[in-house]
Amino acid sequence: MDCKYFGECGACRLYENGYEGQLxxxxxxxxxxxxxxxxxxxxxxxxxTSHYRARSEFKIWHKGNAIFYAMNHQDKKNVVLIDECPQVNTFIADLMPKLLHLIKEKKIDFKLFGADFLSSSKGEIVVSLLYHRKLDDEWFQKAKEIASELDIYIIGRARKQKLVIGQDFITEYLNINEKIYKFHYIENSFTxxxxxxxxxxxxxxxxxxxxxxxxxxxxxxxxxxxxxxxxxxxxxxxxxxxxxxxxxxxxxxxxxxxxxxxxxxxxxxxxxxxxxxxxxxxxxxxxxxxxxxxxxxxxxxxxxxxxxxxxxxxxxxxxxxxxxxxxxxxxxxxxxxxxxxxxxxxxxxxxxxxxxxxxxxxxxxxxx
Known part of the structure; x- marks a missing residue:
């Protein structure tokens, strides 16, 4: 896996010798x-060796009028602003820039501090947007438009609030010894x-x-x-x-x-x-x-x-x-x-x- 944030982003720490070397x-x-x-x-x-994660959590960082995905720096004191992450599966990787653009365009970025992604192997995705403010009807309508345009489910989370657009789970299919098992994975639960x-x-x-x-x-x-x-x-x-x-x-x-x-x-x-x-x-x-x-x-x-x-x-x-x-x-x-x-x-x-x-x-x- 190649990542332009190796050495900065704290998510990966064993990278200098490639995949086989770290293993x-x-x-x-x-x-x-x-x-x-x-x-x-x-x-x-x-x-x-890349695009292996089906769930991932990112900070949302505000800088001027722009917003960015962010991860903790390796020094554990700062953050690294990122525009991609080769850890996440291709469905999440493709969605990330589109979602950020629409959040900004629809003006629902105020006090947004996190975005959590949960994806199935077939591309069904739930995104949880985390806020330091109460979410209102205007937020719900705009988030609903984003969910429709991107064909995803969105959960708005704030203190004592959980607003669900679509559903709060995805369906995953696991192939075990050539037998398919079906699981519902619920947002904000361990998978x-x-x-x-x-x-x-x-x-x-x-x-x-x-x-x-x-x-x-x-x-x-x-x-x-x-x-x-x-x-x-x-x-x-x-x-x-x-x-x-x-x-x-x-x-x-x-x-x-x-x-x-x-x-x-x-x-x-x-x-x-x-x-x-x-x-x-x-x-x-x-x-x-x-x-x-x-x-x-x-x-x-x-x-x-x-x-x-x-x-x-x-x-x-x-x-x-x-x-x-x-x-x-x-x-x-x-x-x-x-x-x-x-x-x-x-x-x-x-x-x-x-x-x-x-x-x-x-x-x-x-x-x-």
């Missing part, structure tokens, strides 16, 4: 990090930013859990990104998530894909452990016969902070653990604990965030 650096770093617990081969999954790498992650996870037997328990299930493809491999799946909006999206995505063997439950890990052990009953789980599950495998994809102490202790109950992590450092911390009862039998590195120090890791552990 080699991350592979070496993580092989060394986990060498104490795993000396086998690490499967490597590459990204596209995997790199769809092609996401497909590879899901395929690796499915391979890791093939012919494993028993039922599956998933913690931190989000909107069902992994859960729904897993449905073909298990008789029953129980999936938990603390976010109400994510659980609602997961149930909707389950219906979109005609899946019927997953129970999505909104509860914390602590609450689930209490329910599983019969310590406490929850109305949310009244329709679920939890004792009918033969859970032998636990799947987790926690936030960057990793698993908490209770989750780690709970995880050691299960024969198989599959752990997806977006933070190798917290993964290493958690492996230190899990390695007392489990052994790593497979590991993968997914280059979800090219030209940065970040990677996604996958680890399969089996009870000793």
């Amino acid at each position: 080699d650096e991350k592979i070496s770093e993580n092989k060394l990090l986990f060498s104490e617990y795993y000396d086998g081969d690490i499967s490597i999954y590459k990204s596209l 995997q930013p790199n769809p092609r790498v996401n497909e590879q992650m899901i395929a690796w996870a499915m391979k890791s859990l093939s012919n494993i037997g028993g039922d599956l328990l998933e913690l931190y299930c989000g909107a069902g990104n992994f859960t729904i493809p897993f449905a073909t491999q298990f008789q029953k799946i129980l999936a938990t998530e603390i976010s109400k909006s994510s659980i609602n999206a997961a149930k909707e995505n389950m219906a979109l894909n005609g899946v019927t063997n997953i129970e999505f439950v909104r509860m914390s890990v602590e609450e689930f452990v209490q329910a599983l052990d019969g310590v406490r009953s929850f109305r949310r789980m009244q329709h679920i016969d939890i004792q009918s599950y033969d859970i032998q495998t636990l799947f987790v994809d926690p936030p960057r902070s990793g698993m908490d102490a209770l989750s780690l202790q709970f995880a050691t109950r299960y024969q198989n653990i599959l752990y997806i992590s977006c933070n190798p450092k917290t993964l290493y911390r958690d492996i230190e604990i899990l390695s007392k009862t489990h052994k790593i039998v497979d590991m993968a590195l997914f280059d979800q965030f090219p030209y940065t120090h970040h990677v996604e890791m996958g680890v399969k552990l089996v009870k000793k």
